[in-house]
Each structure stands twice: as structure tokens, then as C-alpha cells.
Amino acid sequence: MSRMVQPQSEGDLMARKPSPVTAVTLYQLHGPPSLGRHIRERYRESDDFETREVVVGGRRGILLLGATPAKTPAWVSTLNGWLPTDDLPELTNQNAAACLLLPRRDGTDTWAICFGLGFHLLEAARIVPGMGRSLAIRTADPIHLKSLTHSRLDSRAYVARTSMPGGDDLDAFGIGGVADLVTRMVAPARLPGTTSAEDTSRTHEVRGADSVKLPLANTQSALIRDLDVVEDLLALDPVSELAEIEQLSELKPKDPRLSQLEELLDGALGDASDDRVGLAWPTEAADIAVPIHHLIVEGAPRGHTGDRERPAILETIIGPVRDLPSGHRVRRLRSMRVMAFTDIDDAASSLVPARRWIVAEFEHEGHRYCLHDGRWFEVDQRLTDxxxxxxxxxxxxxxxxxxxxxxxxxxxxxxxxxxxxxxxxxxxxxxxxxxxxxxxxxxxxxxxxxxxxxxxxxxxxxxxxxxxxxxxxxxxxxxxxxxxxxxxxxxxxxxxxxxxxxxxxxxxxxxxxxxxxxxxxxxxxxxxxxxxxxxxxxxxxxxxxxxxxxxxxxxxxx
Incomplete structure (x- = not known):
């Protein structure tokens, strides 16, 4: 059935004026632009991807772009089982990806602008964690938050993503406790000084986690200016209503600080007088409200396999690893398992990795880090206060x-x-x-x-x-x-x-x-x-x- 197309009005034509900005995904990476440092080996050595040295707005950078080889989707075989195969055309998927690496203004770190599946190209260990969240906290409208992803660390583990189409404040999302970890925000935001802010009739939406999706200029010089403005915005204090979100953050699995903290923990485990390590119930056992009589430890080193029933104290957990060589204590703690029991020999917990039964705190390079439930967190002094x-x-x-x-x-x-x-x-x-x-x-x-x-x-x-x-x-x-x-x-x-x-x-x-x-x-x-x-x-x-x-x-x- 055909449909008559109405002629466009002058207002329609004006409304379709090309936008000066495009929404892109932006990451910050540790260190100046480097193909070997920032791009995963499988992509920088792949024949399906091309690398170019580029100059954008006077700044030298690196562009990597390409596509994964065409593949037949797995569901095609299902369709072939249902229908005659000669009736189906050949179907394949090919995922395009591009990543532009540009130095920040001072040259110490790198901006990574990703298109398509470009984020897959990045070396995860080089990504600055929470950058997008930090930008959102400094620019978002605090009473019209659209979506939050958060977890609560002092009770049974959960992660929730809550959306409110009309927008609301933190209280409406149930955020505001001292143990709320917000990892992703979606909210309308003003980005003063950027190209997008020149259109005062429009408020753009910012999606912030480790990366941030936001509108950046389509021209070279304006793009560089926009990136410099983002750098300035990140240096501002958070919006007062959102400041508490930044006071607790989890370190990602490939964060370079983790190895340093694991070394500190290993040393503390070898020193019986070090009071920076303590005993705590793992998250899944946090609501145990019955008396704990003893613990059972499995996988302890040879020489520590005596009585299975041991007192519910710290020494039961870390005593068996204290005399191991440096570097082996943390590793052994990961493989050991611990279960709690009541005085009538009822199990009060499941068999949980021993690492999750301890807590630790270290001051390192001017920051406080805490081990909780097997994971490392950075705790801001404002949260401590x-x-x-x-x-x-x-x-x-x-x-x-x-x-x-x-x-x-x-x-x-x-x-x-x-x-x-x-x-x-x-x-x-x-x-x-x-x-x-x-x-x-x-x-x-x-x-x-x-x-x-x-x-x-x-x-x-x-x-x-x-x-x-x-x-x-x-x-x-x-x-x-x-x-x-x-x-x-x-x-x-x-x-x-x-x-x-x-x-x-x-x-x-x-x-x-x-x-x-x-x-x-x-x-x-x-x-x-x-x-x-x-x-x-x-x-x-x-x-x-x-x-x-x-x-x-x-x-x-x-």
C-alpha cells in the first residue's frame, strides 16, 4: 500500500539542520598515546585492522580501525533445521570498530574515542576507572537522574539498575547510605564551554561509567576544544547533591594498583603483629544471626591439617599461611575454603574462599584502600569523615x-x-x-x-x-x-x-x-x-x- 508524502514545511527543513556534534563513547587511558600500551595485541597485529598515525587539531594521535571477519550467526543453523536451506539467503555478521587515541592537554594521559565495537580494542588495564561517572557527578542535573546502577556492600550482595523515565534525585533511587556503590549514571547534563552547550535550547544526556557517552564536535579544532573542556570539568568539585557517590569506588580486575595492594597484603599476612588485617564475615554470610562455634578450613598447607574444628578467630584463617614464602600467602588464601558452624554442628555458611573471610586496610600513596569480601576498594577521606x-x-x-x-x-x-x-x-x-x-x-x-x-x-x-x-x-x-x-x-x-x-x-x-x-x-x-x-x-x-x-x-x- 502506497502512502502520500506531504511536502516539508520550512520549519521541518530548519529542524533538520545538521548537528554540529555527534554522540561518541570516550575513555581515559593511563599514559600518553601508545599502540603497544593501549591496544590489545590481537587487534594491533590483526590483518583485519589498519593503524594510522594522524594529526587532529594540531595533536598527534593514533587511529585503529577495521572489522571482525564475517561470520555466520549461530541462529542460522536453527533456521536451517526448521526451513528448507535453499530458501534462505547467505547471512553473515561483521562488526566494524574504530578507536582514535589523542593525548590530553598535558600529554600525561590519553583520550580514546570509540566507534562501533571500538571499546573492544582497548587494553582494559589501561582504562582509568570511573572517569565517566566522575564527569556525570560534576555535570548532571541532580534532580532529574534517569538511571543508576548500584550495589550495597554491607548486606547480601546485589547489583541493581534502576530507571526513572521522568528523572528524580538520589533519594528516589534509594541511594544515600554509607555503603552505596554507584557504578553507572544516566542523566541530563549541561556541558558549559563545549560545542553542544552552544545550543541553549537543548540539554544533552550523559551516560557515565568507566567511559562516558556524550556529544563532541564534528570539526577538528572544536573537538580538541571540547576534550580540553571535559578535562577542566573533571577537575571541578562534584555537584553537592551527588558528591557522596564518588566517595567509594571498586578497583577493576586489571587495575595496576591491585598488584601493589596484594604485595602489601601478603607482607601483612606474614607478620602476626600487623593489625591491618582482621576477620569479617563474607557478604553472603553477613546476615548470620546465630552464634558461631567453630570454622572448618579446607585446603590449608601441609602441617596445618589437624583438628577440622577450629575457633572462629582470625588465626584460624591466616595462621596456616603465615610461614609460607613471600608471595605465596595471598595465593594460598585464594585456594583455601572456610565454612562456619553453630555449636550443634549445623552449617551457618557455605564453603567460602578464605580470602573473603578477612578484611584489610592500607594507606598507599596518599590513599586508603580496603579489602572487603575479596575485593579492593578505594575509600575517599570524605566518606571516612x-x-x-x-x-x-x-x-x-x-x-x-x-x-x-x-x-x-x-x-x-x-x-x-x-x-x-x-x-x-x-x-x-x-x-x-x-x-x-x-x-x-x-x-x-x-x-x-x-x-x-x-x-x-x-x-x-x-x-x-x-x-x-x-x-x-x-x-x-x-x-x-x-x-x-x-x-x-x-x-x-x-x-x-x-x-x-x-x-x-x-x-x-x-x-x-x-x-x-x-x-x-x-x-x-x-x-x-x-x-x-x-x-x-x-x-x-x-x-x-x-x-x-x-x-x-x-x-x-x-
């Missing part, structure tokens, strides 16, 4: 509890019993509340007072994870607030232990974290991600309307 401010307020919260007795025995069960007697409450240490929602059970608290205060108690140092204490408190508080069955089962436990069921309120009157060690505990005494977990627990307690308090009790020598 922000968490410290939040925890300082938490440590200053007033409590119903009077001064608590010192921990004069090494046995946790004995201390909890003495604490319950001192407070006139009931000891529920290692007694689990089992419900339909929590079939494995959870420890509601170690001590419950007559006034409805839940006390969670632990002897804490860097060899035993405070994060498990925080997880226990988080799971218990939420369950007792939202699950009528959980409150009923807790009342039964309280009665069975000689207490009064009325002590279990509809809402706990206070949740108290009681930590024992020889010297007073401060917010700075925890590893960064333990502090993150505690800060999020405090925020969640505020949301639930339950006071959360922190208490230090002296740990006296035996």
Missing part, C-alpha cells in the same frame, strides 16, 4: 542502662549470666528464636532486661568480627518489630528461663551493643566496612524508631 561523624553521634546516645560490670572472665556465657543477674534480667545467650520466617533461628539477644532492653554482647578485637554482633542486632530488631510469631516465641523463651513474658514489648525500648576489650572503644577502632555496617544499623534503628546505644566494658586480665 562522614561515617566518623555519624558514629560519634551514636556513641553519645543516652541509655537506660547504668554502668555495666567489667568482663573479668574469659568465658562469654559466664559474663552474660553475671550481666543478667546485675541488671535483674534474663540470660538468653545461645538460645534461638525459630519462626516460619527464620527457620534456622536467630539469637534475639544475650540479655533481656525487665524494661525491655535487648543487650547484644561480644568480646571484640580485630581477630573477632564486630560485624557479626551488628548483624545479630539488625536481624533481631527487625524480626521482633515485624513478626508477631517471633515475639511470641521470645516470650516463651523468657518464661522458660525464669523471666516474665511482659518484658518482651511490642517494640524494644532500647537495643544495646555491649563490647568488651581492655581499652575504651571509639568509632575509629573498627575496620571501615565494620564501621559502615554499624552506621547503617544506626540508620535502620532510627527508621524503626528504636534507640540504639553502644557500650564499652573493660576486659580485665585473667
Amino acid at each position: 562522614r561515617i566518623s561523624a555519624r558514629l560519634t553521634r551514636l556513641f553519645d546516645v543516652q541509655s537506660q542502662l547504668d554502668a555495666l560490670p567489667a568482663w573479668s572472665t574469659g568465658d562469654e556465657a559466664e559474663y552474660n549470666q553475671a550481666l543478667a543477674e546485675t541488671l535483674g534480667g534474663v540470660c538468653l545467650d545461645r538460645q534461638l528464636v525459630r519462626t516460619d520466617q527464620h527457620s534456622r533461628g536467630f539469637e534475639a539477644c544475650d540479655v533481656l532486661t525487665r524494661e525491655g532492653v535487648l543487650l547484644h554482647v561480644k568480646k571484640v578485637d580485630r581477630s573477632t568480627p564486630a560485624s557479626h554482633l551488628f548483624a545479630q542486632a539488625a536481624v533481631s530488631t527487625e524480626a521482633l518489630l515485624t513478626d508477631h510469631q517471633a515475639r511470641g516465641r521470645l516470650r516463651e523463651l523468657v518464661t522458660a528461663n525464669g523471666g516474665d513474658p511482659s518484658w518482651v514489648r511490642e517494640r524494644p525500648t532500647e537495643v544495646a551493643l555491649v563490647m568488651a576489650r581492655p581499652r575504651k572503644i571509639t568509632p575509629e577502632d573498627f575496620f571501615s566496612f565494620s564501621r559502615v555496617r554499624l552506621a547503617r544499623l544506626a540508620d535502620e534503628a532510627d527508621r524503626l524508631g528504636v534507640p540504639l546505644t553502644v557500650h564499652w566494658v573493660p576486659l580485665e586480665a585473667k
